[in-house]
Amino acid sequence: MMFMKAVAAIALAALAQTGLTSAAPLEKKDVYVPPVLYPRAGTVWYSGQRHNVTWDNSDPPASISNGAFILLRSGNYEMPLVLAHDFDLRAGRVEVTVPDVITGNFSVVLFGDSGNWSEDFLINGVLDF
Ligand SMILES: *[C@@H]1O[C@H](CO)[C@@H](O)[C@H](O)[C@H]1NC(C)=O
Ligand SMILES: *[C@@H]1O[C@H](CO)[C@@H](O)[C@H](O)[C@H]1NC(C)=O
Numbered sequence: 001m002m003f004m005k006a007v008a009a010i011a012l013a014a015l016a017q018t019g020l021t022s023a024a025p026l027e028k029k030d031v032y033v034p035p036v037l038y039p040r041a042g043t044v045w046y047s048g049q050r051h052n053v054t055w056d057n058s059d060p061p062a063s064i065s066n067g068a069f070i071l072l073r074s075g076n077y078e079m080p081l082v083l084a085h086d087f088d089l090r091a092g093r094v095e096v097t098v099p100d101v102i103t104g105n106f107s108v109v110l111f112g113d114s115g116n117w118s119e120d121f122l123i124n125g126v127l128d129f
């Protein structure tokens with residue numbers, strides 16, 4: 001429980017920072033939060049593997065904020081665990097390495113201007129409880 005609280009506090013701090021950085025640019029940007037296509041329900045990843053996270057890039061706005069990143073989410077917590085950052089949101093995919101986790105259901109959150117998360121999927125981690 002202490003652990004989850006600490007993780008939540010750190011995640012909130014990370015989100016607060018995100019708010020600051022996305023508020024910083026003076027130029028007006030379109031809000032772009034494309035839906036994640038993969039991983040999805042039924043996907044099984046193993047710690048240490050590499051996979052492409054993919055999203056629907058069919059309808060990008062003319063200008064996209066910098067600083068795209070992907071976080072791992074567990075339950076309702078966005079963990080301060082960055083799977084990828086500073087990639088091109090228009091590409092529709094980015095390769096990530098599956099981190100060492102306790103086996104369980106996770107999702108990934110794709111951040112453009114705000115976050116959109118994948119369906120829950122299983123990661124077979126380095127520890128089972
Ligand atoms: C987030 O993704 C869902 C589909 O997974 C989509 O319906 C929704 O429009 C997206 N949110 C935004 C703000 O684009
Ligand atoms: C990710 O996609 C790219 C382009 O299709 C491909 O070259 C690469 O091998 C893929 N990576 C993985 C881990 O599947």
Ligand SMILES: *[C@@H]1O[C@H](CO)[C@@H](O)[C@H](O)[C@H]1NC(C)=O
Pocket residue numbers: 103104105122
């Ligand atoms: C993951 O979620 C599925 C479906 O809700 C559930 O059956 C399974 O037990 C969960 N696995 C773990 C390791 O939590």
